[in-house]
Amino acid sequence: MSVSDLSSFTPASGPTVRAVKDPFHGDLLEVSMGPQHPSTHGVFRMVVTLDGEIVVKLKPVFGYLHRNHEKIAENTSYLGSMPYTDRLDYLCSMSTNWAYALAVEKLSGQAVPDRAQYLRVILAELTRLVNHSCLVGFLFNDLGTSFTPLLYAFREREKILDLFESLSGSRMMCNFQRFGGCRVDPSPEWLAAASQLVNNFPRFLDEYEMMLTGNEIMLARTQGIGVLDAKKAVNAGLTGPVLRASGYNYDIRKVDGYGFYPRFDFRVPLGAHGDTYDRYMMRVLEMRESVKILQQAFRDLPAGPVMDPKAKIRGFRPKPGEAYGRIESPKGELGFYLISDGSPNPYRYRVRPPSLINLTLLEEMCLGHTIADSVVILGSIDIVLGEVDR
Amino acid sequence: METTEQIRDRLLARFPGATVTLVTNPGPAAEHSLLLGAAHAHAIALFLRDDPALQLDYCSNATGVDWPDKEIIDVKKLTVPDPAGGAPKIVEEKTKRMDPGYLEAVYHLYSMALRHGPVIIRLRTTNRSDQVTLPSLTPVWRSCDFQEREIFDLYGIVFEGHRDLRRILMWDEFKDYPMRKDYVDPDDYEWEPTPHAEVLDRAKQHYPTPPPAAQPPDGPSVASAKEGKP
Numbered sequence: 043m044s045v046s047d048l049s050s051f052t053p054a055s056g057p058t059v060r061a062v063k064d065p066f067h068g069d070l071l072e073v074s075m076g077p078q079h080p081s082t083h084g085v086f087r088m089v090v091t092l093d094g095e096i097v098v099k100l101k102p103v104f105g106y107l108h109r110n111h112e113k114i115a116e117n118t119s120y121l122g123s124m125p126y127t128d129r130l131d132y133l134c135s136m137s138t139n140w141a142y143a144l145a146v147e148k149l150s151g152q153a154v155p156d157r158a159q160y161l162r163v164i165l166a167e168l169t170r171l172v173n174h175s176c177l178v179g180f181l182f183n184d185l186g187t188s189f190t191p192l193l194y195a196f197r198e199r200e201k202i203l204d205l206f207e208s209l210s211g212s213r214m215m216c217n218f219q220r221f222g223g224c225r226v227d228p229s230p231e232w233l234a235a236a237s238q239l240v241n242n243f244p245r246f247l248d249e250y251e252m253m254l255t256g257n258e259i260m261l262a263r264t265q266g267i268g269v270l271d272a273k274k275a276v277n278a279g280l281t282g283p284v285l286r287a288s289g290y291n292y293d294i295r296k297v298d299g300y301g302f303y304p305r306f307d308f309r310v311p312l313g314a315h316g317d318t319y320d321r322y323m324m325r326v327l328e329m330r331e332s333v334k335i336l337q338q339a340f341r342d343l344p345a346g347p348v349m350d351p352k353a354k355i356r357g358f359r360p361k362p363g364e365a366y367g368r369i370e371s372p373k374g375e376l377g378f379y380l381i382s383d384g385s386p387n388p389y390r391y392r393v394r395p396p397s398l399i400n401l402t403l404l405e406e407m408c409l410g411h412t413i414a415d416s417v418v419i420l421g422s423i424d425i426v427l428g429e430v431d432r
Numbered sequence: 433m434e435t436t437e438q439i440r441d442r443l444l445a446r447f448p449g450a451t452v453t454l455v456t457n458p459g460p461a462a463e464h465s466l467l468l469g470a471a472h473a474h475a476i477a478l479f480l481r482d483d484p485a486l487q488l489d490y491c492s493n494a495t496g497v498d499w500p501d502k503e504i505i506d507v508k509k510l511t512v513p514d515p516a517g518g519a520p521k522i523v524e525e526k527t528k529r530m531d532p533g534y535l536e537a538v539y540h541l542y543s544m545a546l547r548h549g550p551v552i553i554r555l556r557t558t559n560r561s562d563q564v565t566l567p568s569l570t571p572v573w574r575s576c577d578f579q580e581r582e583i584f585d586l587y588g589i590v591f592e593g594h595r596d597l598r599r600i601l602m603w604d605e606f607k608d609y610p611m612r613k614d615y616v617d618p619d620d621y622e623w624e625p626t627p628h629a630e631v632l633d634r635a636k637q638h639y640p641t642p643p644p645a646a647q648p649p650d651g652p653s654v655a656s657a658k659e660g661k662p
Contacts, residue, residue, distance in 0.1 A: 105601040110610055151460030276489055276544050279575020292544045363459015366540055366550060377493050394493040402577055
């Protein structure tokens with residue numbers, strides 16, 4: 043795919059597929075999947091029109107978990123909405139905290155000490171391990187391998203969550219990052235335990251892959267299913283592993299080089315076909331790259347403060363202005379857009395949710411596949427409804 | 433990448449009738465943005481996407497901002513001569529004027545092909561009440577699809593040319609626009625004895641007379657038991 047193809051792409055206007063009564067195939071059936079459905083990963087609803095078992099139309103319906111997070115954040119202080127960001131993507135609270143802290147630091151020109159930058163990389167990559175291993179487990183749940191792979195993943199996840207709990211006091215709602223650093227400094231014992239966990243992680247991945255990757259049912263159900271075209275994906279704003287599975291190299295850790303990511307040696311895995319199988323492999327390969335980043339981070343972690351001593355905690359009022367900070371969260375580009383008017387509250391607080399925008403092409407990926415495959419495709423996109431609905 | 437000023441100059445040269453204004457960002461981020469007139473917004477967006485030097489093929493973030501009407505008080509100092517012949521007095525004359533509000537749509541554009549960005553463009557409505565129509569950029573960047581629906585849902589900007597403009601987060605029957613600064617919560621609080629004074633006040637406004645407290649169960653009260661009465 044060349045760049046010139048990209049620019050000429052314009053989405054078609056009008057509905058993609060019209061549900062019509064076809065004398066040869068009989069009546070179409072409209073099924074409302076969700077919001078209370080175990081395979082929609084939360085309170086997500088798909089209105090699916092079926093011709094037999096084949097999806098001919100799919101409309102996603104959102105908002106069942108909407109609590110107007112942005113309005114809540116505009117009515118509280120900058121730091122006061124840090125705990126709320128945990129609830130956006132509740133599997134990856136450490137990375138979400140970082141995205142918000144990054145945006146506020148950009149808004150206020152706050153510096154971050156080296157040790158905190160390394161610590162943020164460590165925590166964000168541990169979060170990526172949590173998210174991706176869970177996602178693979180849930181994907182196999184959707185494929186019908188009820189719970190065994192998921193529980194293998196949860197076993198590893200619990201070990202990482204134990205680390206988070208001993209560091210921040212909470213397994214999932216970590217509330218750990220601050221503007222100008224991190225809340226607490228990990229003890230040497232914590233670092234040793236985390237380092238040991240990371241060193242053991244490839245063994246888990248090998249075991250996991252041995253059971254799952256070559257599985258015949260898995261191959262039959264995922265290869266060639268839900269193929270996503272890279273130029274369409276770029277235009278639709280898809281980011282993260284879903285985009286890279288289609289072969290488009292765009293990783294914000296490399297592009298923006300935020301934090302201390304330019305100091306680390308890692309590669310960005312890319313898919314070739316853009317199908318569900320590639321999206322699965324992308325997660326497995328990214329976990330292996332995360333392990334490499336983590337090992338380098340534990341090796342190079344400098345001594346020093348984890349919080350900028352000049353950082354202002356009380357009476358924090360950024361100067362008027364605006365900033366957009368974004369990170370490569372495990373699900374894609376997670377951005378925070380903030381406008382300050384000089385008061386203690388943000389004038390405008392906006393979350394750019396990767397989960398929501400990655401669903402833009404869900405219909406096109408599912409068309410022509412069976413209803414059972416649409417469940418797997420949705421699972422491979424990786425959404426968290428706390429972030430989709432905000 | 434070119435600076436925002438250079439992009440503005442090129443846009444003005446390319447689209448002679450268009451209004452393109454630079455909006456400076458005074459904060460440390462210093463990400464300046466371009467305010468586009470609604471008439472040429474769609475053409476300019478296409479140009480930004482397809483121009484070989486920019487190739488902004490990826491619209492990352494689209495969001496709304498509400499800027500309500502503002503009352504501005506101008507203070508003018510007048511020197512009034514004293515008729516009695518003393519020193520002239522300085523009198524402050526205050527005049528009030530209304531700064532009309534507007535709704536704003538902000539788009540953060542990046543180039544995935546050339547790996548640069550962001551270029552920020554802004555569109556503004558004429559007012560906040562009846563002229564709230566802006567051209568939709570969904571035909572240019574499909575990623576605006578859900579985000580423009582969200583702006584429509586929460587701010588009430590109507591995007592012309594959006595193929596499926598419905599509420600996305602609130603339910604279809606909902607009337608107001610919750611993210612606007614002058615949004616008032618609906619008066620549907622249930623009466624409850626709560627320690628939150630604000631909620632309690634609002635609940636009392638809604639239910640002036642609280643439901644009667646539960647009657648104590650039959651039997652001698654504590655007071656009568658103390659006095660030894662049957």
